Structure formats: structure tokens, C-alpha cells
Amino acid sequence: MTKLFPIKGLVSGLFAATAALPAMAQDNLEIIGAPRDGAMGFQPAATELARDLQWLDGMLLVIITAISLFVIALLAWVGYRYNARRHPEPASFTHNSPIEIAWTIIPIVILVLIGAFSLPILFKQQIIPDADITIKVTGYQWYWDYAYVDEGFEFSSYMIGAPATGGQNMMTPEVEQQLVDAGYSKDEFLLATDNAVVVPVGKTIVMQVTGADVIHSWAMPAFGVKQDGVPGRLAELWFTAESEGIYFGQCSELCGINHAYMPITVKVVSEEAYAAWLATAREEFAGLPQSFQVASN
Known part of the structure; x- marks a missing residue:
């Protein structure tokens, strides 16, 4: 069955329409995978x-x-x-x-x-296992694009406060308000993105990683995964998150002047919360309707 994906030129127009999605998927979620000032050692292992x-x-x-x-x-x-x-x-x-x-x-x-x-x-x-959910990740200068392959939709993910989201890569009252509106605090500046990857707890997630311009690297320390995204090649990584929560990662391959402003946000939610987010995301990101998927299967 052929999947249809939205034109990337429409992504910027979706920012305002999708502002409520991160907060909805974040209700009652603890920030688990994040760097801590003065801390040593690894982040808590979530896989x-x-x-x-x-x-x-x-x-x-x-x-x-x-x-x-x-x-x-x-x-x-x-x-x-x-x-x-x-x-x-x-x-x-x-x-x-x-x-x-x-x-x-x-x-x-x-x-x-x-x-x-x-x-x-x-x-x-x-050794990549059979996936419950497959997500294609494409690195751009300087943001990530995520395509939920089996659902027929994709979206872009920018750092909150980056120029593309009305910021200047620096904390201002406006950026702090954007963080609050998305359900974060100023402590998550440089970590939080406007659109997060949302996955259900306990499910096998396969990420197909590539780059569109230069080499990027999708890394999530709490999951123990890191994979370079090389233009023209498609690599894979997998993980099964064991705890609900919010996890932050970062592009880990020097990719240009704004490399430091290319974070990753993953929200691990319950299956019920994921199903609710998926239903909303299909509408917001022009995914395939559930009735069409059932009929096609």
C-alpha cells in the first residue's frame, strides 16, 4: 500500500496548529532522560x-x-x-x-x-528485531524530520527557541513562554523541541536514520542508541523503552554552525495515551485515516 507524505513546505504552516500536541502527550510525564548540572555518570537506563x-x-x-x-x-x-x-x-x-x-x-x-x-x-x-512501530528519521541543517511509516504522516521537530520557531538560540521572555506553552520550563531550554517523537512504552521501535544534506547523528543516551544519518544511506537502530517519561537527546555529529541547537525529544507514554495522540496526529499531520488503514489491511 502506497503511503502519502505531506510536502515539506507545509511544515512551517503547521507550527501553530500543532502547538498543543506536545503538552497533550506530556501529561503526568516525568523528565527522566536529561543532563543534570554537576552530575557524573550515565542517565538512568530506560532500555x-x-x-x-x-x-x-x-x-x-x-x-x-x-x-x-x-x-x-x-x-x-x-x-x-x-x-x-x-x-x-x-x-x-x-x-x-x-x-x-x-x-x-x-x-x-x-x-x-x-x-x-x-x-x-x-x-x-x-540485529534489528521486528518492529511494532517504524519511524524514519531524517536529519537536516538544523532540525529533525520524523515519518511514522505505517501511519502515513510526518512532521519536523525544531528546538524551541531556535530561529525557525521565532527565537534566536538564546533565552528570552518570549522563548520562556514558548517553553511553558509546550509544557516545559526554562530548565529544558536547548533540550525541548516543538514536536516530540511519541512512542508507547514496552513496544519495539525501529528508527530508520538518514541525512538530507550532511552527516547527522541521532543519539538518545538513556536508550543506549546512537546512529549516524548519512545522506544517500538508510541505517537502523532499535529500542524498547521500559519507563514512561520524557527523554532528551542531541545530534552527535558536527553538522554545521547550528549543530548545538538540534536536540531530540522522545516522549514514552502508555498505549492508551499513544493511541489518543496518534488519532490527533493523523489529523494534524495529514496521516492516513484509521478507516482507510483498516480497509486497506
């Missing part, structure tokens, strides 16, 4: 992929810390035990076979151990 990556990072941290401490201790002991004052006559041997065998075998064992845990996690990311 299995993110938990795997954070666990792997912790394991690698233990290994490299142990290696670093061992090397520092070894250097300190050798510096103390074999310095010129204690040994004015240096040793004359040049080889020590047991030590050379050990420092060859032990790193191999460590690398094999790391690979045994990291490769399955990599394969889990790269």
Missing part, C-alpha cells in the same frame, strides 16, 4: 540496551583500574628496588622468558574476556 552498555562500562572500568594500579605499583617497586643508588652496577641479562610469556598471554586473556562480553552486546544492537 535493555542502555543497561547492557552501562554494565559493560562498569566492568571495563574495573579491569582498567586494576591494570593501572598494578602498573603504577610495579613502576614504584622497580624504581625503589632497582635504582642506581641501590644497584650501581646494572644487571647484564637481556631476556626473561617466563615474564615475556606472561606479558603476552595475560593481555590476550584479558582481551578475549572483554570481547566475550562486549561482542554479544554489539550484536544485540546491530
